[in-house]
Amino acid sequence: MDGMQVIDWDLAVATGTRLVRPGPQVSREEARQAVADLRRLSRVAEGHVREFTRIDTETAPQPATIVDRPGWIKANVDGFRVVLEPLTTRMAERRDQTPAIVSAVGSRVTGVEVGAVLAFLASRVLGQYELFLPPDPSGKEAAGRLTLVAPNIVNAEHELNVNPQDFRLWVCLHEETHRVQFTGVPWLREYVRSQMTEFLLASDIDLPTLLGRLRSAADAVAEVVKGGDGNLIDAIQTPEQKVILDRLTAVMTLVEGHGDYVMDAVGPSVVPSVADIRAKFHHRREGGSRLDRMIRKLLGVDLKMKQYAEGSAFVRTVVDRAGMDGFNKVWTSPETLPDQEEIKHPERWIARVIGAPALPEASGTTG
Incomplete structure (x- = not known):
């Protein structure tokens, strides 16, 4: 990879870290306690999740990685780099089409934007299963990593006024489900990665088209500010990308929905105050200032909330x-994943993958 960078990643990290608000003011003791709790509870949660989901994972459970907000930003930028590598390489190959001014201005602008988006998200994300880590230098394939953002979890407990132990375990149940999915289903991570790569490579990168797309993205922003529909993701897609994005959306809806389902199903037996937590949390997911709601809409996060519900x-x-x-x-296998229509109509998936059950009256008779 040479000097031509589509995004100035170091600038993204620096910007995000500068913009992100510090977490709640807690004593060092409370912070240490939260970190110790989350490490322990992520192990407890994993046992519950394995038993309930009946997905066998070969890999020994890794303890969760506990980070602060800047740590989360850095981890995400590392993940972006891994996913975007194929795109950057391809743009470098087609260098002749990129006027110097664009490469000079572009990478800084996008670095700042990426940093700003991450700063916004970094104060809200409770935990995340990071699929895409930079390759492990020892040459062993890096498995994903479960990351919990301690200050945000503590902050949410304070805001929602819920039992901290219960809330921490409840959050761990959702995130551990992702770990079990991706370690227990060996092909899933590579499938998601290849779809993302294909999505990126399917963008038509020649400049005039890209500028046209950015213009329509600007329209999308104006539209959302006025209260209309539209989001950035739709604005900059090619038709070919739409197909891939639908596949990606379906698989992400499935894994997020499964996470929510497991958290709700296991919750009552192991998290005493689960009903209180769930009611307050769902309210919080939808809340926020007008700016919050606007940014969520632009980033398609509102879609994500709808997806959780449809998926579960x-x-x-x-x-x-x-x-x-x-x-x-x-x-x-990838063929047995539901598409978006099947997620809306589960009976179609059942018919296609599990097959129509034999009629009961036919069982005793001979043809």
Whole structure:
């Protein structure tokens, strides 16, 4: 990789770290306690999740990584670099099409923007299963990493006024489900990564088109500010990308929905105050200032909330009708993943993947 960089990553980290608000003021003792708790509870949660989901993971559980907000920003930039590598290389190959001025101004502008977006998210994200880590120098494939953002979890407990132990375990249940999914379903991580790479490579990078796209992105911003629909993601897509994005959206809806489903199903038996937490948390997910709501809309985060709900409804319906082992057929291969229509109509997925059940009256008779 030479000097031509589409995004100035160091600037992104510096900007994000500068802009992010410090977390809640807690004593060093409380902070240390929260970190110790989260490490321990992530282990406890993993046992519950494995037992309930019946997904076998070969890998020994790694303890969760506990970070502060700047740590989360840095980790995300590392992940972006891994995902965007193919795009950067390709742009470097087509260098002749990129006027010097664009490469000079562009990488700084995008670095600042990426940093600003990450700063916004870094004060809100409670935890995250990071799929894309820079390759492990020892040459062993880096597995994903479960990251918990301690100050945000503590902040949420204060804001929501919930039982801290219960809340911490509840958050761990959702995030540990992702770890179990991606370590127990060996092909899933590579599938998501290849879809993302394909998505990036399917953008038509010649400059005139890109500028046209950016103009429509600017329109999308204006639209949202006026209270209309539209988000940045839609504005800059090619038709080919739309197809890939639909596949990605479906798989992310499934894994997020499964996380929510597991958290809600296991919650009552291990998190005594789960009903109180859930009610307050769902309210918080939707709240925020007008600016918060606007940014969420632009980043498509509102879609994500709808996805959680659709995804967990899909999982619930399939488990109710076909049992956990029937649902787990979803993890067989990329072909058994639901598409977006099947997520909205779980019975179509059941018919396609599990097959129509034999009619009961036929069982005793001979043809």
